Amino acid sequence: MDMETVKLSQIVEKLAPELSPFLTSMEMNMDIVLRDGIDLLRPADVMEIVEFSICNKQKNGLLH
Numbered sequence: 001m002d003m004e005t006v007k008l009s010q011i012v013e014k015l016a017p018e019l020s021p022f023l024t025s026m027e028m029n030m031d032i033v034l035r036d037g038i039d040l041l042r043p044a045d046v047m048e049i050v051e052f053s054i055c056n057k058q059k060n061g062l063l064h
Helices: 008-015 017-022 043-063
Strands: 004-007 031-034
Touching (some): 004 008, 008 031, 008 043
């Protein structure tokens, strides 16, 4: 298992560039830790990662 940290923008650009216009620069710049690396991601995984990342960021924003 190779852990890899990438920016959300790398994931989106590689697997779902059509999502790019809907994400802010702050969202695109978020660090994402991938358990098995970016090469094993499927396009279906991207939407789940984007949704989780945005929801998690918004939840953390409300706590401050």
